[in-house]
Amino acid sequence: xxxxxxxxxxxxxxxxxxxxxxxxxxxxxxxxxxxxxxxxxxxxxxxxxxxxxxxxxxxxxxxxxxxxxxxxxxxxxxxxxxxxxxxxxxxxxxxxxxxxxxxxxxxxxxxxxxxxxxxxxxxxxxxxxxxxxxxxxxxxxxxxxxxxxxxxxxxxxxxxxxxxxxxxxxxxxxxxxxxxxxxxxxxxxxxxxxxxxxxxxxxxxxxxxxxxxxxxxxxxxxxxxxxxxxxxxxxxxxxxxxxxxxxxxxxxxxxxxxxxxxxxxxxxxxxxxxxxxxxxxxxxxxxxxxxxxxxxxxxxxxxxxxxxxxxxxxxxxxxxxxxxxxxxxxxxxxxxxxxxxxxxxxxxxxxxxxxxxxxxxxxxxxxxxxxxxxxxxxxxxxxxxxxxxxxxxxxxx
Amino acid sequence: xxxxxxxxxxxxxxxxxxxxxxxxxxxxxxxxxxxxxxxxxxxxxxxxxxxxxxxxxxxxxxxxxxxxxxxxxxxxxxxxxxxxx
Amino acid sequence: xxxxxxxxxxxxxxxxxxxxxxxxxxxxxxxxxxxxxxxxxxxxxxxxxxxxxxxxxxxxxxxxxxxxxxxxxxxxxxxxxxxxxxxxxxxxxxxxxxxxxxxxxxxxxxxxxxxxxxxxxxxxxxxxxxxxxxxxxxxxxxxxxxxxxxxxxxxxxxxxxxxxxxxxxxxxxxxxxxxxxxxxxxxxxxxxxxxxxxxxxxxxxxxxxxxxxxxxxxxxxxxxxxxxxxxxxxxxxxxxxxxxxxxxxxxxxxxxxxxxxxxxxxxxxxxxxxxxxxxxxxxxxxxxxxxxxxxxxxxxxxxxxxxxxxxxxxxxxxxxxxxxxxxxxxxxxxxxxxxxxxxxxxxxxxxx
Numbered sequence: 159x160x161x162x163x164x165x166x167x168x169x170x171x172x173x174x175x176x177x178x179x180x181x182x183x184x185x186x187x188x189x190x191x192x193x194x195x196x197x198x199x200x201x202x203x204x205x206x207x208x209x210x211x212x213x214x215x216x217x218x219x220x221x222x223x224x225x226x227x228x229x230x231x232x233x234x235x236x237x238x239x240x241x242x243x244x245x246x247x248x249x250x251x252x253x254x255x256x257x258x259x260x261x262x263x264x265x266x267x268x269x270x271x272x273x274x275x276x277x278x279x280x281x282x283x284x285x286x287x288x289x290x291x292x293x294x295x296x297x298x299x300x301x302x303x304x305x306x307x308x309x310x311x312x313x314x315x316x317x318x319x320x321x322x323x324x325x326x327x328x329x330x331x332x333x334x335x336x337x338x339x340x341x342x343x344x345x346x347x348x349x350x351x352x353x354x355x356x357x358x359x360x361x362x363x364x365x366x367x368x369x370x371x372x373x374x375x376x377x378x379x380x381x382x383x384x385x386x387x388x389x390x391x392x393x394x395x396x397x398x399x400x401x402x403x404x405x406x407x408x409x410x411x412x413x414x415x416x417x418x419x420x421x422x423x424x425x426x427x428x429x430x431x432x433x434x435x436x437x438x439x440x441x442x443x444x445x446x447x448x449x450x451x452x453x454x455x456x457x458x459x460x461x462x463x464x465x466x467x468x469x470x471x472x473x474x475x476x477x478x479x480x481x482x483x484x485x486x487x488x489x490x491x492x493x494x495x496x497x498x499x500x501x502x503x504x505x506x507x508x509x510x511x512x513x514x515x516x517x518x519x520x521x522x523x524x525x526x527x528x529x530x531x532x533x534x535x536x537x538x539x540x541x542x543x544x545x546x547x548x549x550x551x552x553x554x555x
Numbered sequence: 556x557x558x559x560x561x562x563x564x565x566x567x568x569x570x571x572x573x574x575x576x577x578x579x580x581x582x583x584x585x586x587x588x589x590x591x592x593x594x595x596x597x598x599x600x601x602x603x604x605x606x607x608x609x610x611x612x613x614x615x616x617x618x619x620x621x622x623x624x625x626x627x628x629x630x631x632x633x634x635x636x637x638x639x640x
Numbered sequence: 641x642x643x644x645x646x647x648x649x650x651x652x653x654x655x656x657x658x659x660x661x662x663x664x665x666x667x668x669x670x671x672x673x674x675x676x677x678x679x680x681x682x683x684x685x686x687x688x689x690x691x692x693x694x695x696x697x698x699x700x701x702x703x704x705x706x707x708x709x710x711x712x713x714x715x716x717x718x719x720x721x722x723x724x725x726x727x728x729x730x731x732x733x734x735x736x737x738x739x740x741x742x743x744x745x746x747x748x749x750x751x752x753x754x755x756x757x758x759x760x761x762x763x764x765x766x767x768x769x770x771x772x773x774x775x776x777x778x779x780x781x782x783x784x785x786x787x788x789x790x791x792x793x794x795x796x797x798x799x800x801x802x803x804x805x806x807x808x809x810x811x812x813x814x815x816x817x818x819x820x821x822x823x824x825x826x827x828x829x830x831x832x833x834x835x836x837x838x839x840x841x842x843x844x845x846x847x848x849x850x851x852x853x854x855x856x857x858x859x860x861x862x863x864x865x866x867x868x869x870x871x872x873x874x875x876x877x878x879x880x881x882x883x884x885x886x887x888x889x890x891x892x893x894x895x896x897x898x899x900x901x902x903x904x905x906x907x908x909x910x911x912x913x914x915x916x917x918x919x920x921x922x923x924x925x926x927x928x929x930x931x932x933x934x935x936x937x938x939x940x941x942x943x944x945x946x947x948x949x950x951x952x953x954x955x956x957x958x959x960x961x962x963x964x965x966x967x968x969x970x971x972x973x974x975x976x977x978x979x980x981x982x983x984x985x986x987x988x989x990x991x992x
Binding site: 202276291310413424428 | 725771780
C-alpha cells in the first residue's frame with residue numbers, strides 16, 4: 159500500500175522573489191529581502207525591519223488576475239504560489255485523478271480584520287470582512303482558483319504549520335486516499351502578529367542573526383509556498399517529472415512551555431530522530447540541514463542542542479535561511495521545503511546571512527557563503543508555539 | 556516604600572489575573588517565580604508591561620527582569636531607583 | 641483508515657451535556673439567536689494557575705478533553721488532533737481591541753499567546769506531558785472531520801489511543817457583528833428543517849473523544865467512517881457520495897437506524913438537504929440536531945456526541961425526530977452535516 163512520495167511542482171512568493179526563479183536568483187546572490195517596512199501600516203514601521211513581499215495588494219490582484227474585493231493579502235499570496243506549483247508540475251486538476259488541497263495559516267484574514275474591526279463594531283460597516291477572517295478562507299480560494307478539488311483542509315500549528323500540511327498530504331497519498339496534493343502554507347504580515355511578537359520581546363531591531371552569539375530575536379516576514387506532491391503511481395501514470403522525494407517526516411510536541419522551547423530541545427530531538435528513522439537514513443547520510451533558526455536566543459539554543467543530541471560531533475553542514483525571508487510563520491516550512499528542493503537540484507547550500515560570532519554554548523558554525531557541494535539529502539526543521547516540532551527529509555529524485 | 560509595595564501587590568494580582576490570591580497572601584520578600592507565587596516567563600513579560608503602563612519604565616532586555624522581579628520588594632526598590640514611584 | 645472506538649466523551653454545549661447524563665430529557669431551548677454553552681465549574685478539571693489565563697474556548701476544550709480521558713481511564717494518549725473554525729476568538733479579540741484602542745502600546749503577551757489556533761491542543765499536551773503527534777485543523781465546517789479522519793488514518797498506521805475534539809466559542813461582540821450583518825435569527829417555533837427564511841441560530845461548544853484502534857472494555861460506540869464533500873453542486877451529488885460512502889462500509893441506507901441531518905435553519909444553506917429529505921424520509925428514520933446546539937464550525941462534534949449517546953442507550957429521542965419510522969434498535973447513525981452550503985460531511989457511528 160505504501161508508495162513513495164515525490165515533489166513534482168514548486169510555487170513560492172516571498173520577500174526574495176515572486177516566483178521560484180526569482181527566489182533562486184536571490185538565494186544564489188545572497189540577497190536578503192528583509193528591509194524597511196513599506197506596505198504594512200504600524201507605528202513600528204521605522205523601528206523594525208520585515209521581509210515583505212514587494213507588491214501592493216493591487217499589484218497582487220493583477221498578478222493572480224482576480225479583482226474580487228473579498229480577497230485579502232493572504233488569499234492573493236496563496237493563490238499565486240499554489241497556481242505556480244500546479245503549473246510547474248504540469249497538472250490539470252480536472253484530469254480525473256484525486257487532488258487534495260492542504261494549506262496552513264496562522265494569521266488568516268487578520269490583516270484585513272484589523273483594518274476594519276473598529277468600524278465593524280462602532281459603525282456597523284465592512285461586515286463582509288467577517289466572512290474572510292478565518293483560516294479556511296484562503297484555502298478555499300486556492301481550491302476555487304485551481305478549479306477542482308477532492309479533499310480540502312487547513313492546518314494551524316503556529317510556525318510548524320506548513321510542515322504538517324506536507325506531512326498530512328504524504329500520509330493521505332500513502333493511504334490511498336488521494337493521488338496527489340497541493341500542500342503548503344501562507345501568512346501575510348499583519349499588525350496583529352507584529353505586535354504579538356513584540357510583546358514577547360523576540361523581535362530583533364537589526365537584521366536577524368541566526369546562530370550568532372549576539373542574536374536578539376527574529377524579523378517577521380510574509381510568504382506563501384506550495385508543493386505539488388504525488389504518489390509514484392500517479393506520477394508515473396501521467397509521465398510527470400519528480401523534482402525530489404520526501405523520505406521522512408515527523409511531528410512531535412515539546413510539551414514544555416506555551417511559547418518557549420525546552421533548553422535541551424526535547425521535542426526537536428524527537429522529531430529529527432523520528433524523521434530519520436522513517437527515512438532509513440543514518441545521521442551521517444544527511445548532507446545539509448535547513449534549520450528553523452529563527453534568531454531568537456531561545457530557539458537557536460534549543461535547536462542547536464537538539465542537533466548535537468542527534469548528530470553528536472558530526473553535525474552536517476547547516477544554515478538558517480530566515481535572514482533571507484524573515485520568519486514567515488505558517489509558511490516557513492513550505493518556503494524552506496522549496497529552498498531544500500533547490501538545494502538538491504543545484505547542489506548548493508544557501509548561506510546563513512549575518513552570522514559572525516559562534517554561540518558560547520556550543521561550537522556550531524553555519525555555512526555563511528554559497529557552497530557548491532553534492533547534496534543528496536536535506537533535513538528541514540520547523541518548530542512552533544505550543545511546542546509543535548516538525549522535521550522533514552528530502553532526497554534527490 | 557510600604558505603600559508602594561501594597562500598590563504593587565494589587566497591580567500584580569490584576570495584571571496576572573491571580574483571582575485566587577489576595578494582597579495579604581503575598582509576602583513582599585518571597586520569590587515571585589518558581590516556589591513563591593509560581594509565576595513563569597509569560598508573567599515576567601506581563602510585569603514588564605505593568606512597569607511601563609503604571610510607572611513609565613521601559614525595559615528593553617527581558618533578561619533584566621530576572622533581577623528586578625525577584626520579589627515585590629525588589630520591584631519596588633527598582634521603581635524607586637528609577638525615581639518613578 | 642480504521643474504525644475509531646469511542647471510549648470516553650466530554651461535551652460542553654448549550655445542552656446539559658457536561659455530566660454526560662441523558663440530556664434529551666431536559667432540553668434547553670433559548671428564545672434568542674445565540675445558543676450559549678452551559679459551562680461547568682472548571683475548577684474540577686483545570687488547575688487555578690492555568691485557568692487564570694484561559695479564554696472560554698480553551699477552558700471548554702481542556703475541560704471536555706479531561707472528561708473524555710477520565711471516562712476512558714486514560715492518562716496518556718498517542719496523539720492529539722483538534723478542530724476549531726475560529727480558534728481562541730476571545731483572546732484574538734482582546735488583543736486586537738487593545739492594539740486598536742491603545743495604538744499598539746501597552747500590549748501584553750498573554751492574549752496573543754492564547755489567540756494562537758493550536759492553543760487548546762498544545763495546552764492538553766502540556767498538561768498530559770504528551771510528546772507525540774499534535775495537530776490542529778482550522779477548516780470551517782471540516783475542522784472536526786479533519787481531526788477525526790487524521791485519527792482514523794493513524795489507527796491504520798499503528799497508533800492505539802488518540803484524543804480528538806472540536807471547539808468553538810463566540811464572544812458577545814462577534815455575535816453582535818454577525819447579527820448586524822443579518823446572518824442570525826431566532827428560529828422560533830418552526831422546526832429548522834421547515835424554515836423558509838435565511839439566518840441561523842449561532843451556537844458554540846466543545847466536544848472531545850478518547851478513541852482507540854481496538855475495542856476496549858470502555859468502548860461505547862464506534863466511528864466507522866468519515867468523509868468530506870466540498871461544494872457539491874446538486875442534491876444528487878450528495879446522495880451519490882452518500883451511497884458510495886455507505887457502500888465503502890458495506891452498508892446500504894436500509895441498515896441505517898437514523899440519518900441525523902445538519903439543518904441550520906438558514907433556508908439557502910439548507911436547500912440541498914431539504915431536497916433530499918423527502919426521499920430519505922421514505923426509507924429511513926430521519927432526525928436533526930442543530931436546534932440543540934446551534935450552528936457553528938464544529939457542530940458535527942456535538943452530533944457525534946449525541947449519536948454516541950443514542951447508540952449507547954439504544955433510543956432515538958423524540959426531540960431529534962423529523963419523521964416516525966418504526967425500527968428495531970439503533971445500530972448505525974449516519975450524520976450528514978452541512979456548513980454554509982459549502983462544507984458537507986458524512987460521519988458514520990455504529991454499535992460496538
